[in-house]
Amino acid sequence: MIDVKTLTIQEANQMLANNEITCVELTQACIDAIESNESEINAFVTTTFDLALEKASKIDQEIAEGHEVTGVYGIPYSLKDAYVTKGIKTTAGSKILENYVPAYDAAVYKKLDEAGAILLGKTNMDSFGHGSSTENSHFGVTCNPLDTSRVPGGSSGGSGAAVAYGGGLFSIGEDTGGSNRAPASFCGLVGVKPTYGLVSRYGSIAYASSYDTVGPITKTIQDATIVMDVIAGKDDYDATSIESDNDYEKFINKEDSKSKRYKIGVPEEFFQEGIDPEVKKVIEDAIEKYRELGHEIIDINLPYTKYAVAAYYVIGLSETSSNLNRLDGIRYGLDVETDNWEEKITQVRTEGFTPETKRRILIGTYTLSAGFADQYYNKAQKVRELLKDQFQNAFEQVDIILTPTMPVLPPVIGEHDDDPLKMWLMDAYTCSINPVGIPAISLPAGSIGDLSVGMQLIGPMESEKELFNLGMQFQS
Amino acid sequence: MSRKDDIAHVAKLAKLKLTDQELEDFVPQIESILDYMQVLNELDLDLVDFKYNSMLNNVTRDDEVKESLTQEEAVSGRVNTQTDGAFTLNRVVKK
Numbered sequence: 001m002i003d004v005k006t007l008t009i010q011e012a013n014q015m016l017a018n019n020e021i022t023c024v025e026l027t028q029a030c031i032d033a034i035e036s037n038e039s040e041i042n043a044f045v046t047t048t049f050d051l052a053l054e055k056a057s058k059i060d061q062e063i064a065e066g067h068e069v070t071g072v073y074g075i076p077y078s079l080k081d082a083y084v085t086k087g088i089k090t091t092a093g094s095k096i097l098e099n100y101v102p103a104y105d106a107a108v109y110k111k112l113d114e115a116g117a118i119l120l121g122k123t124n125m126d127s128f129g130h131g132s133s134t135e136n137s138h139f140g141v142t143c144n145p146l147d148t149s150r151v152p153g154g155s156s157g158g159s160g161a162a163v164a165y166g167g168g169l170f171s172i173g174e175d176t177g178g179s180n181r182a183p184a185s186f187c188g189l190v191g192v193k194p195t196y197g198l199v200s201r202y203g204s205i206a207y208a209s210s211y212d213t214v215g216p217i218t219k220t221i222q223d224a225t226i227v228m229d230v231i232a233g234k235d236d237y238d239a240t241s242i243e244s245d246n247d248y249e250k251f252i253n254k255e256d257s258k259s260k261r262y263k264i265g266v267p268e269e270f271f272q273e274g275i276d277p278e279v280k281k282v283i284e285d286a287i288e289k290y291r292e293l294g295h296e297i298i299d300i301n302l303p304y305t306k307y308a309v310a311a312y313y314v315i316g317l318s319e320t321s322s323n324l325n326r327l328d329g330i331r332y333g334l335d336v337e338t339d340n341w342e343e344k345i346t347q348v349r350t351e352g353f354t355p356e357t358k359r360r361i362l363i364g365t366y367t368l369s370a371g372f373a374d375q376y377y378n379k380a381q382k383v384r385e386l387l388k389d390q391f392q393n394a395f396e397q398v399d400i401i402l403t404p405t406m407p408v409l410p411p412v413i414g415e416h417d418d419d420p421l422k423m424w425l426m427d428a429y430t431c432s433i434n435p436v437g438i439p440a441i442s443l444p445a446g447s448i449g450d451l452s453v454g455m456q457l458i459g460p461m462e463s464e465k466e467l468f469n470l471g472m473q474f475q476s
Numbered sequence: 477m478s479r480k481d482d483i484a485h486v487a488k489l490a491k492l493k494l495t496d497q498e499l500e501d502f503v504p505q506i507e508s509i510l511d512y513m514q515v516l517n518e519l520d521l522d523l524v525d526f527k528y529n530s531m532l533n534n535v536t537r538d539d540e541v542k543e544s545l546t547q548e549e550a551v552s553g554r555v556n557t558q559t560d561g562a563f564t565l566n567r568v569v570k571k
Contacts, residue, residue: 103549210532239535310513321490328491330563332553341566342491350493355501358492363506365486367513379516382524421508 002029004166009075009223012169017069027056027118030076033166034120040148043161045081045139046089047121052076055118072230073116078168080156081122082129083109083214084203088119092205093127093137093155096327096334096352106203107235108172108214115230120168123158127354128324129176129207131155132426133411134183136356141413144186146450150410153182155207159217160187170218170227176207177312178405178430180215181442185405185454188444190218190471192228193430195462196437197242199228200235208319211312211434221443221471225249228464242462251465252472262470263296265398269305270429275407282446282453283404286474290402293473298398304390307383308432309425314367314380315435321364327352359420384435391436395460400470403429405442405454429456439464443471479507 002021015021031049038044059067059074067073084090084102091097105113113119126136134142134157144152145164152161156173160183163171173180175193184191192215199214206212216227225248232244251257266287271280291297329335329348336347353361367376394401407429416423433440438461445455457467480503487494494502547561557564 100553103545103552236537240532307516307519310515313509314513314516325490330554330565331551335554335557339566341568344566346491346493349491353492355498358494358498359502359506361490361492362483362486362502363509365490366482366506366510369486369489376510376513376516378526379519379521380513381528382521382526383516383519385524385527386519420505421512424509 002026004029004033004169006219007166007169008219009072009169009226010220012075013069016063016074023056023059023063023074023118024053026074027052027076027120030120030166030168034162037145037165037167041143041145041161041165042140043123043142043158043165043167044078044121045091045093045124045158048088048119049121052118052120059116059118071115071226072112074118075170076118076120076168077112078120078123078159078162078171079109080125080159080171080173082125082174082205083172084205085109085119085122088122090122090205091138093125093139094352094354094357095138096329096348098138098334100333104203107200107237108231109203111231112172117230123156123162123171125158126155127357128205128320129155129174129179130320130354130356130360132178132182132423133416134158135413136354138354143413144410146186146188146452147410150412150451151186153184153186153406153410155179156217157183160184160189160191163187163189163217163219170216170223172227172231173215173217174204174207175213175215175434176211177316177434178427180217181405181430181440181454181456182427184217184442186410186452188447188452190221190224190444191442191454192216192224192464193433193440194228194232194464195242195439197238197240198244198439198462198464199231200233200238200241202235202237206323208316209323210319211316213434221252221468221475222249224441225252225468248465248468252469257469258473258476260469261294261296262399262466263298263397264290264470265298265300265394265401267300267302267305267394267401267403269302270403274425274428275404276409278448279404279406279408279453282448283455286445286455287402289474300394300397300401302390302394304383304386305428305432308387308435309428311380311383311387312427312431312435313363313424314376315384317360317364318368318377319364321361321368324353324357324361356420387432388436391438391460399459400463400466401458403456403458405429405456409448409451409453433458437461439467441467441471443474479503479510
């Protein structure tokens with residue numbers, strides 16, 4: 001019996017290499033987990049079990065013929081439904097794309113597919129990434145496997161929930177303001193928001209193009225490095241993508257890395273009002289553990305934190321209102337019968353978007369519109385420069401910044417239905433990172449009852465190796 | 477114009493038809509969010525340069541033909557409303 005709920009990629013690699021399990025057995029174990037959990041959790045929008053088993057059996061044959069088992073080869077996983085997959089329905093959690101079958105593959109899917117990973121299905125998400133709880137999907141709420149009365153975080157909540165219950169050994173989410181880190185924190189996992197451009201966005205359905213990043217959700221830091229080694233790097237189809245040497249796993253396992261000690265900055269602003277005292281205690285204990293390991297803990301200030309959420313949302317919603325203009329029902333997606341052009345577009349968008357997406361489009365259209373752009377959008381872009389300066393200054397003092405990932409424990413489903421602003425403020429610790437472009441990861445810091453608390457490690461541009469290394473030291 | 481009028485106006489720009497009930501619900505929510513965003517006014521930003529996105533550089537490549545979607549694939553999202561590899565649309569101008 002394979003316990004896919006706790007099995008890591010690293011362990012599965014060894015079991016496959018030693019012929020302790022076959023890839024078909026491993027894939028079937030994940031499928032069984034999905035079938036027994038889905039009625040309660042609702043992590044998947046679409047499953048691709050036939051394709052998965054077919055590929056698994058091909059991989060078993062290759063292994064028998066001597067194919068090396070390494071990386072994600074033979075590892076079942078899920079993909080957030082924000083990535084286009086040729087011939088497989090891709091919805092972005094929305095009604096407007098409910099029956100959309102793309103004609104091409106996203107870069108991240110292609111890379112994983114070629115590396116031998118096995119797709120189990122596409123995971124649920126807040127429609128177009130608009131949310132922190134996965135309550136804003138056209139396909140229903142996803143529940144947190146640690147406590148099904150609570151949200152799994154979002155917007156990659158389906159990805160977090162699936163990994164937490166064993167519906168695949170990892171998932172690929174998209175992080176625009178915390179969408180990988182929030183589910184990681186709430187579901188007791190590792191979530192990666194890489195440096196902007198480190199993983200190609202080609203074929204990812206955009207939320208806010210200057211924030212969007214592609215990264216894994218895994219059970220361990222080690223597993224996150226294994227996935228990053230496959231997906232990171234320059235791509236001709238994404239002009240914002242950057243080079244990467246892809247030796248993340250190797251780096252964290254070097255003796256020099258294990259003994260490396262860091263200057264860790266702890267920003268006062270992240271421990272003030274709004275934080276749950278129990279969450280605060282867990283993070284303080286984690287800081288203490290780092291101190292005991294010999295790292296230097298330095299109190300720092302990030303004075304513009306107070307303005308980060310407002311600036312994040314002004315720019316993000318401006319971009320999303322612009323990005324979603326392409327959804328007009330003409331070339332793909334929801335269609336309606338009418339003989340009037342204007343009416344057709346309006347009807348498709350009115351029927352196809354969730355209330356939260358409409359709210360965000362309205363605000364973004366407002367903040368970009370003539371007469372208001374100076375007051376909102378242009379101002380927010382200037383604040384974005386201040387946020388960049390603030391982090392740059394901090395990284396002259398310290399190597400890595402440590403904060404809570406989320407200020408609170410996962411809310412009960414429906415808790416913030418009437419107060420979107422309160423839900424948005426839950427992103428305060430994660431969303432200030434995306435406008436700056438720097439990387440951040442969330443890893444479990446401890447737990448309170450059945451619930452998990454995540455800590456966030458933030459570093460300068462392209463410092464993923466150091467973030468993984470520091471995270472690894474906590475997990476070893 | 478009131479905020480309600482503004483929001484009704486941008487809804488039209490964004491091609492969204494709001495019911496009276498939706499407008500009723502959205503206005504106070506959006507109002508509280510826009511009010512929250514006013515926090516940016518506390519900052520003196522006169523000396524900060526405006527940049528659209530200082531992280532990006534322009535990238536160009538040689539103008540060579542590369543493999544891409546076939547015409548058939550490109551229009552495959554609309555099975556019912558395409559003719560000869562093109563989308564069939566409603567008339568935009570009057571006869």
